Amino acid sequence: MEKNRVLLVDGMALLFRGFFATSFRGNFMLTKSGVPTNGIYQFMRYFLDAVETFEPTHTICCWDMGSKTFRTELYQDYKGNRGEPPIELIPQFDLVKEVVEAFDMPNIGLENFEADDCIGTLAKAYREEHDVLILTGDQDMLQLVDDGIKVAIMKKGTGNYDVFTVDNFLEKKGITPRQVIDVKGLMGDSADNYPGVKGIGEKTAIKLIQEHESIDQLLENLDNLPKGVQTKIKNNLDMLHMSRTLAEIKCDVPVQCAIDDALWNYNEEKLLKKFDEMEFNHLAKLIRTTV
Known part of the structure; x- marks a missing residue:
């Protein structure tokens, strides 16, 4: 029997990447009511491209839940070099989760831990019975490569990926994932x-x-x-x-997601309503043509 293909999305990595890829030109894509949506729009473009490229049967998106985690308790300067997020990005943190939800796709996050820890835990839980692919721009995730777990690192532009597997890792990096x-x-x-x-x-x-x-x-x-x-x-x-x-990414944090809840199967009407609300006309067209 063919295994399920589970795509674990590093939500923050895609959102930040999407935001900065467009904001440096001052393009914040404001809605009629003045809400910036550029990060979410690019997030969607990256995500939909990955779905088309890797054809997952199941999808889950993982998020950081605030800047305070067990790592900042251990070492107070952890990520201390990062300033406040740009003001135009702040409303997009909650909105992007609403858009993910419109796909009937689980949003997973846990106070005191990072998205990486949630991804690591889910990847290890699923890998025995399913093929797992982690989508991120973050090289830290490479430590998770294992039997049944691949990591796709996003490269410049849309649609360029460097995929790391157990078989090619040593050749690409000169070391093992651990x-x-x-x-x-x-x-x-x-x-x-x-x-x-x-x-x-x-x-x-x-x-x-x-x-x-x-x-x-x-x-x-x-x-x-x-x-x-x-x-x-x-x-x-x-x-x-x-x-x-x-x-070290923690792979034993208390998160879980029943695999059936992650089935990639959205309601087109519900999704288009959300895209309409966000004024994502181009993405709405894309969805209509791919269905």
Whole structure:
């Protein structure tokens, strides 16, 4: 029997990407009542293209639920380099979920955790019986690649994807999916604002993990490392452990979604009504022609 194909969408990644892809030209796509919708419109374009490309049988969208999570409790500067979202984006956070809902597609999120953790948990739960594909622009998700789990990284433009699988991962990255966590523990992540080991960049981090397989084995062989690397690690040992914890996506958070609730099967009338409300005339035409 053919397996279901479950598409897990990283909602925030698509919304932010969509917003900034259009807003730099000052194009906020205001409705007649003055509500900006550019991020949602682009989100929909990305999403519908992915559905056409990968032909899922089931779809779920996962979201962050505010900026405070267990990671900010562990390390208060986590993502502390990010300013407030642009004022034109703020109303789109709730509206985009309404549009997703109009597809009868589950919106999943959990206080105190990130969308990544919800995606990781659902992916691991589904992978035994279904084929899972994660749609994101976020390289952090690559650690989730496994038997039954692929990650499609969105590239520039619409319709360009770099798909990572168990079979091609080592060739593409030079490390295994699990080793992504240890590499990030060493090099840190400037986007998420945690430092890793000061003075160790991506190249050195990858080389060290290729040679020693994991941070644990690296620390066991610390005395055999070059003096400069030894010193850097010894001076930043606590931050190394902290960074590795921050980098790891939690795959055991209390979220679930019955697979039948995620069936890709929307009510055209309900959807077109929502698109009409949002003044998405072009998308409405697209939906009419593809049905």
